[in-house]
Amino acid sequence: MRTGELGFWWRSLGGPPRVRPPLSGPTEADVAIVGAGYTGLWTAYYLKLAEPSLRVLMLEREVCGFGASGRNGGWVSGFFSGPARVYERRGGHAGLLALRRAMFETVDEVGRVIAEHDIDADFVHGGHLNVALNDAQAQRLRDSLKRGHDSGLSRHDLRELDRRELDDRLRVAHARCATFSPHVARVHPAKLVSGLAALVERLGVRIYEATPVSEIRPHEAVTQAGAVSARWVVRATEGYTAQLSGLRRALAPLNSSMIITNPLARSAWEEIGWSGREVLSDAAHVYVYLQRTDDGRIAIGGRGVPYRFGSRTDGSGDTAPATVASLREKLASMFPAAAGVGIDHAWSGVLGVPRDWCISVDVDRASGLAWAGGYVGQGVAAANLAGRTLADLLLGRSTSLTSLPWVGRRPRRWEPEPFRWGAIHGVYALYRKADRIEQRAGRPSRLARLIDAGSGRG
Numbered sequence: 001m002r003t004g005e006l007g008f009w010w011r012s013l014g015g016p017p018r019v020r021p022p023l024s025g026p027t028e029a030d031v032a033i034v035g036a037g038y039t040g041l042w043t044a045y046y047l048k049l050a051e052p053s054l055r056v057l058m059l060e061r062e063v064c065g066f067g068a069s070g071r072n073g074g075w076v077s078g079f080f081s082g083p084a085r086v087y088e089r090r091g092g093h094a095g096l097l098a099l100r101r102a103m104f105e106t107v108d109e110v111g112r113v114i115a116e117h118d119i120d121a122d123f124v125h126g127g128h129l130n131v132a133l134n135d136a137q138a139q140r141l142r143d144s145l146k147r148g149h150d151s152g153l154s155r156h157d158l159r160e161l162d163r164r165e166l167d168d169r170l171r172v173a174h175a176r177c178a179t180f181s182p183h184v185a186r187v188h189p190a191k192l193v194s195g196l197a198a199l200v201e202r203l204g205v206r207i208y209e210a211t212p213v214s215e216i217r218p219h220e221a222v223t224q225a226g227a228v229s230a231r232w233v234v235r236a237t238e239g240y241t242a243q244l245s246g247l248r249r250a251l252a253p254l255n256s257s258m259i260i261t262n263p264l265a266r267s268a269w270e271e272i273g274w275s276g277r278e279v280l281s282d283a284a285h286v287y288v289y290l291q292r293t294d295d296g297r298i299a300i301g302g303r304g305v306p307y308r309f310g311s312r313t314d315g316s317g318d319t320a321p322a323t324v325a326s327l328r329e330k331l332a333s334m335f336p337a338a339a340g341v342g343i344d345h346a347w348s349g350v351l352g353v354p355r356d357w358c359i360s361v362d363v364d365r366a367s368g369l370a371w372a373g374g375y376v377g378q379g380v381a382a383a384n385l386a387g388r389t390l391a392d393l394l395l396g397r398s399t400s401l402t403s404l405p406w407v408g409r410r411p412r413r414w415e416p417e418p419f420r421w422g423a424i425h426g427v428y429a430l431y432r433k434a435d436r437i438e439q440r441a442g443r444p445s446r447l448a449r450l451i452d453a454g455s456g457r458g
Contacts, residue, residue, distance in 0.1 A: 007071045007347030008260045008299070009190035017063050017194060023208040026226030029055045031394065033234040034213045034221055034244075036060035037069035038379060039372050040236035041196040042387025045113075048203040050395055057206040059213050059221055059228065061240070065193030068239055071349030072380060073258065073289045073301045075279045076111075077128065078104040078183030080406075081376035082358030083458060084151060091405025097152050099404050104157070104183045106385045111185060119195030121187050122294040124277040128184035131166065131175050133334070136438035136445070137283035138176040143444070145179055157181060170274040172334050186277050186291050187380065215245040218367035232363075232394050235371035238379065239350035242311035249413035251374055252424060253311055253350035257319045258301035259327045260293070261341045268337040269296065285431040285448050288330050298338055300331050304348060307424040310417055319346040351377045356456050360409040361386050363393045370394060374411070427455050 006016055031047060033040040036058045044056050060066070080087075080103055088096040107125065114123050132138035141160070148158050161169075161178045172178075201207060215222040221233050237244065239253040264272075280290040288302040304323030324346045332339035354360065354374035359382055363370040370393065372386035373379075389401040401407075414420050434448035452458025 005347065006066065006190075007258070007349070008345035009074075009188060010065075010070055011345065012188075012295075013190055013194065017065075019063055020207050020209040022210040023059065023223055023225045023228070027057070027228055029057045029206075029228060029230045031056045031232045031234060032221050032228045032230035033058045033236055034216060035067075035236035035238065035240070036064040036197065036207055036209070037067050037236065037238060038193065038196070038383035039238065039386055040234065041069075041193065041200055042384045043234055043236065043372075043390045044200045044205045044387075045196065045203065046388050046391035047394065048200065048205060050391060052204070056200075056204070057208065057228065058200075059211045059223060060207065060209045061212040063209050064197040064207065065190060068349050068351050068377075068379060069193045069383075070190045071258070071347060072189050072256075072377070073279070073299065074122075074187045074189050074291050074380070075128070075289065075378075076107050076123070076185040076187050076381045077279075077378050078107045078381060079181070079378065080359055080382055081374075081378045082356060083456070086356055086358045087405040090409065091403075093152070095403075095405040098400065099406065100152070102385055102401065102404060103381065106381045107183055107185050109388075110187075110381060110384050114192070114195070117195070117199050119192065119199070121192040121195055123185055123187050123192075125182075125185040126277040126279070127180055127182040129161075129166070129169065129178050129180055129278045129280050130283055131172050131178045131280065131334075132283045133172070133174050133176070134439055135176060135442040140444045141177065141179055141283050157183065167273075169276055169278060170272055170280070172280075173336055174333070180278075184279055186279050188294065189380070192380075213244065216369065218369060230368065232368050232370055234390060234394075235369065236373070238352040238373045238375065240313060241352060241373065243313070248311055249416065249420070251352035251354055252307060252414050252420065253313050254306055254353050254376075254424070255304060255308070255348055255350055256301055256377065257304040257323045257327065257346065257348040258299055259319075259324055259331075259343050259346045260299040261297045261331070261338060262344050263296040264298065264338060264341055268341070271337040272335055282330075282334070284435045285445075285451075286428065286435055288327065290331075290334075297344070298331060298335070300327050302327055302330070303428060306428045307421060309421045311420075313350050319348045323348075351375065351379070354411040355414050356411045358409065358411065359386070359406045360411060361389045361393070361404075361407050362410065363390070423455075427451055
């Protein structure tokens with residue numbers, strides 16, 4: 001088994017991508033985008049579609065998709081992060097429903113662009129299964145389902161499957177029931193980010209890699225090669241935002257780890273099922289997320305070491321042996337037919353988490369600064385909607401997207417260290433304890449509800 005580097009997704013394409021030339025000196029642009037992941041690439045794409053004459057350039061410290069865009073679980077999810085009440089407080093119930101509809105439609109929009117531009121990204125719009133593995137999880141799933149329906153989700157958007165209906169799709173050991181939503185697709189993350197990068201270059205976007213940005217100022221991005229002056233500077237740095245001057249407490253970089261198996265034998269797939277290629281999660285508080293890949297592997301991810309002191313990030317992507325063992329044990333417990341299959345690769349990456357766990361998209365016309373992020377692991381689809389929204393905002397358009405309740409939000413900063421480190425590690429330790437309590441007691445844990453309220457997640 002190999003660990004670290006850029007992860008399996010890039011290695012499956014033959015290794016790390018070629019590094020584009022860095023910025024060679026000071027330059028100017030209409031729009032300078034800092035960060036060449038999904039947010040930056042989608043923003044560039046929609047800007048050039050709307051105004052082909054715009055001078056758009058991208059500045060990337062490593063290579064396109066080095067961060068979460070190339071390391072994630074491959075979920076194009078129509079669901080957004082954070083408590084619904086935060087968005088509802090800004091936009092009312094109608095605003096919350098508009099954001100939900102826009103996110104659901106975004107899954108189709110990502111699929112449309114992939115098909116229109118013939119991007120080979122293993123895109124399958126199979127939906128999402130959230131599986132309860134004990135009685136407590138089953139009760140919590142049903143409570144969550146009721147709250148969703150009470151707040152406007154239809155039974156088409158989210159519905160319960162009993163054990164028989166679940167088994168018709170795939171067979172998970174110890175499953176009690178599941179919920180299903182059609183508003184999620186599966187994708188190969190590196191294929192998507194590579195295809196998007198090539199697409200925006202064909203549209204005339206200049207991408208400079210190996211070009212760290214140390215500071216973002218009004219109408220300016222500062223690099224070692226000189227400053228880039230622009231009418232607009234877009235911050236699209238997500239989990240790496242804390243490395244920019246003055247932004248250490250804007251987003252906390254939380255770690256997520258993944259392992260991927262060798263291809264499973266046909267007999268194993270006959271036992272498991274999963275022909276619909278739905279993405280899959282369990283309903284634990286410290287949950288795992290899975291997909292069946294196009295070449296017959298299972299990728300499974302979850303939290304390992306959740307956070308490094310001082311918002312540090314580990315660019316090597318190495319994964320602790322204990323995390324690998326924990327994910328492998330979880331995989332074997334859910335799918336005994338996969339217990340003997342070898343693990344091909346393990347890797348880790350960071351995702352950006354705001355203090356209130358909710359996404360923000362905003363522009364400041366006085367300074368020419370714009371930003372989007374705080375996806376909390378839901379960025380594969382949310383970055384597309386954020387990119388479309390940013391494009392409208394930068395072009396001065398008033399549209400249904402620019403009135404969504406995540407626009408104009410400015411969440412408060414995270415606490416300084418050591419309080420930030422202690423709080424994040426404490427929250428995840430307590431969630432793990434809540435999962436153990438639920439496994440023994442067979443009912444939802446009051447401890448978890450207290451953690452949700454205290455952390456802002458609930």
